[in-house]
Amino acid sequence: MKLLRETYLVLRKDLVLQVRRRDSLLTMFFFGTLLLFVFHFSFDLVPDRVSELAPGLLWLAFLFTGTLGLAQLFGAERENQCLDALLLSPLDRGALFLAKACLNFTLMLLVELVITPLFWILFNLQTWNLVPQVFFIALLGTVGFCVLGTVMSALTLRARARELLLPLVLFPLMIPVILATIQCLAAVFRAGEIGDALPWLRLLIGFDVIFLTLGVLVFDWVMEV
């Protein structure tokens, strides 16, 4: 209960700061939209190439916008040495991890809610019935991205070129999530259901559960590095 109460306290504070600043959300939203337009002008998504290209394009848009959010994840704590204030307090480091992961998940979710229908409109896709399944798989991928991304964002917090370093250390470790999400999305675009991509879905869920648990357990050590 203490862990959840502290997670709620930090998350509420971060959401209030996001509402007042709006910089992370607006940047992510405009960058995501911009990426979709770039993809729209670069690729001709004819119906027989949809299952081949759409999963990668959509997930890339989510990944890049999410990376922008991760770079700003501890922005409020970097000002006025507020990270020291949090580390000095009796706050459970696991609660700090959960709050930051939830914050990034919330921001990505809001962006995905806009980007996903925009993707269908821009590429003139007729398969609107697939949107809920695509959105569900994207959410599972987003959870994996957020939990591992939060750990990596904290690890690079004190690095000088952290904005450059973060994607370099994050993306190689994200390969299982990237592969599993794209394979699941491809199956949905191809057959309208997960079907033969079920093992990939299991991998994705397993990754989410393992790294969520690991994040809570190791974040104390991560903050000391």
Place this chain on the structure above:
Amino acid sequence: MRLTVQKLSKAYGFFWALKDLNLELPPGELVALLGPNGAGKTTLLRLIAGLTPPSLGTIELDSLPPSRANGSARAQIGLFTPAAHLYEDLTVRENLEFFTSLYGQNPGAGNIDAALATVDLSARADGLVSTLSSGMKCRLSIAKWNLLKPGLLLLDEPYGVLDGSGVDLLEEFLKAHCRKGNLVILASHHVSRVLKICSRAIILHRGRMTFNAPRQQPWPDFDKAFQEFLPHGDS
């Protein structure tokens, strides 16, 4: 709260910021931590606060190590740095509510209002911290630690941005805090000012403790150490 430090050392690369520091401070003391720039004052405060791990040695609070995993032990340590540790885009009241909740306290609006009234910030309670001056932020920090009531309060150069009444406020708060049996360690370059309120003085010089004694009047040993290690101080 009793602080015991044994053979404490901190190295940054090949540079020893602190070396072989031994210290035993009983509850209720107001300790002046003095020394020129680079003497190791801030390093010592951060080590005691648990924000920096020591290279060697141990720190104990009431005979227990202030373990990182031990949240209740961490709640007993406060670090006062002027105009820091406050969220700029939260209001004055929201900052106090957030930190008191984080420390497991539920002071209620009345206590927060009273704490703000003490530091003359009632009129700015619903204003963003970013709109406060540095001195006002320092006053807000006084209100914050007044509400959190740590058993060990560490202060790093608290006088810098405070005006005359702010300094009086801070000193009254520190004296009252010590009277309740809490330990206060105050690092400052304002030697004459801290000597008036302290019960003990410690002088650090190049990472080593060169003087540590309870306050006396007159204080020939301190004067001698002061001339030797703080020749440019304002005493």
